Amino acid sequence: MMLLVTEPDHDELSRIAGLSGLESDLLRGPGITRWLDRRARTLGLDPKSHRAMLMESEAERRILSEQVAVPESWIGRYPVSFDLLHERATAAKSQSGIFRVLSLGCAAGQEPFTAAACILDAGVDVNRIEVVAVDRSQSAIEMGMTGILPSMAVRGELPVCMRKRVEQSGRQWKVADEIRALVRFVEADVVSEPLPIAPGSCDIVFCRNVLIYLESDARDRLCRRASSYLRKDGVLFAGHADPRHDLLQTLTSIGRPGAFAWSRRGEPTTRTPIAVTPPTASRPFPNRTLRRPAPEIAPSEVSIAPSLASSAEVDRIRRIADRGRLPEARELAEGLLVTHPADPAVILILASIESADGRVEAARDHLRRALYLKPDDFSALLQMAVLCESEGELDVAARFRRRLDRLGSDGELEE
Numbered sequence: 303m304m305l306l307v308t309e310p311d312h313d314e315l316s317r318i319a320g321l322s323g324l325e326s327d328l329l330r331g332p333g334i335t336r337w338l339d340r341r342a343r344t345l346g347l348d349p350k351s352h353r354a355m356l357m358e359s360e361a362e363r364r365i366l367s368e369q370v371a372v373p374e375s376w377i378g379r380y381p382v383s384f385d386l387l388h389e390r391a392t393a394a395k396s397q398s399g400i401f402r403v404l405s406l407g408c409a410a411g412q413e414p415f416t417a418a419a420c421i422l423d424a425g426v427d428v429n430r431i432e433v434v435a436v437d438r439s440q441s442a443i444e445m446g447m448t449g450i451l452p453s454m455a456v457r458g459e460l461p462v463c464m465r466k467r468v469e470q471s472g473r474q475w476k477v478a479d480e481i482r483a484l485v486r487f488v489e490a491d492v493v494s495e496p497l498p499i500a501p502g503s504c505d506i507v508f509c510r511n512v513l514i515y516l517e518s519d520a521r522d523r524l525c526r527r528a529s530s531y532l533r534k535d536g537v538l539f540a541g542h543a544d545p546r547h548d549l550l551q552t553l554t555s556i557g558r559p560g561a562f563a564w565s566r567r568g569e570p571t572t573r574t575p576i577a578v579t580p581p582t583a584s585r586p587f588p589n590r591t592l593r594r595p596a597p598e599i600a601p602s603e604v605s606i607a608p609s610l611a612s613s614a615e616v617d618r619i620r621r622i623a624d625r626g627r628l629p630e631a632r633e634l635a636e637g638l639l640v641t642h643p644a645d646p647a648v649i650l651i652l653a654s655i656e657s658a659d660g661r662v663e664a665a666r667d668h669l670r671r672a673l674y675l676k677p678d679d680f681s682a683l684l685q686m687a688v689l690c691e692s693e694g695e696l697d698v699a700a701r702f703r704r705r706l707d708r709l710g711s712d713g714e715l716e717e
């Protein structure tokens with residue numbers, strides 16, 4: 303049965319996006335339009351009154367935001383960041399004072415629980431560990447407080463520090479009480495609401511995969527805010543697909559490959575060695591090649607009509623990348639992403655650049671985002687299949703290949 307949906311007025315959506323601090327392109331397209339229609343019907347409202355409600359009600363905007371910025375994460379995501387956290391905690395274990403971690407956009411706690419376990423494993427006294435985890439999703443915060451995480455919270459092999467601290471309970475995962483007790487959950491908007499953290503008091507701030515959803519003012523505010531919580535020698539971890547351009551306004555990259563680690567502007571970064579820690583038995587995270595295949599993420603139904611970059615510009619970047627000038631190509635593509643954050647072509651070229659540079663997780667994040675924006679994008683599905691095959695994740699690759707097979711020769715989904 304064909305469902306008739308009311309196409310919302312774009313200016314109105316932009317205003318709602320602005321009030322929510324969301325990138326406005328993320329509110330366009332059939333998927334989110336269908337959700338808005340369903341939501342209005344559930345509330346017994348006509349679409350116009352529902353949009354008026356969205357303009358008025360912060361709580362309703364949060365529910366909308368959860369459709370866009372999904373509280374999805376997993377234990378030990380980006381292992382290299384946790385290697386660096388382990389080093390920092392080891393160096394701090396004989397000092398006095400609190401070792402404080404802040405996780406901004408913590409989902410259901412997958413990231414802060416891993417951080418707590420990692421610091422505990424490094425030998426920091428339990429009374430000196432404080433982990434504050436903030437998210438605006440009420441359901442995610444409630445889940446985190448119970449310590450019962452969804453099945454997708456574990457993907458592949460568990461990091462060493464969590465192996466004895468999380469156990470399967472049916473389709474869910476239960477985090478050990480000793481870890482749960484170390485994490486304080488706070489439901490708040492990390493861009494606009496006050497947080498119970500003193501400026502300059504955090505050894506580590508995680509701000510991963512939140513900036514990607516925000517409009518430019520909100521990104522700017524969050525970067526400034528996140529860096530203001532760091533101690534002078536603190537480290538901020540970003541996500542692999544988070545916009546470097548915005549981070550660079552207030553922070554300096556530490557230069558540790560794969561860690562996406564940043565320090566406060568103007569602070570010396572030499573304390574952290576550049577070389578990647580060689581894998582050893584005591585290393586908190588196993589070598590990536592030992593991983594079991596990561597399960598595929600269900601594609602979102604959202605597909606949007608973004609503002610598109612010129613194809614000539616994307617082609618120029620592709621040619622530069624093809625000549626092997628990857629840093630230059632990356633910088634140009636990241637610049638283009640600032641003005642066209644939801645253009646699949648720009649996201650895909652970045653994925654290709656990261657892939658060519660061996661930065662598999664960064665490439666994977668870009669491909670996920672491209673598929674979130676356009677679930678039936680032929681090129682994104684193909685790149686994802688090839689990437690999974692090259693990583694030995696054959697089951698996952700086969701699922702992407704099946705999705706490709708369902709696309710007609712013109713790249714449209716067959717009925």
Ligand SMILES: C[S@@+](CC[C@H](N)C(=O)[O-])C[C@H]1O[C@@H](n2cnc3c(N)ncnc32)[C@H](O)[C@@H]1O
Binds near residue numbers: 376510
């Ligand atoms: C994709 S998840 C990332 C989780 C985790 N940081 C990671 O990288 O695995 C994004 C999270 O950010 C949260 N989020 C997005 N915008 C936010 C805001 N303005 N304030 C607080 N949380 C926000 C979402 O609710 C979601 O849980």
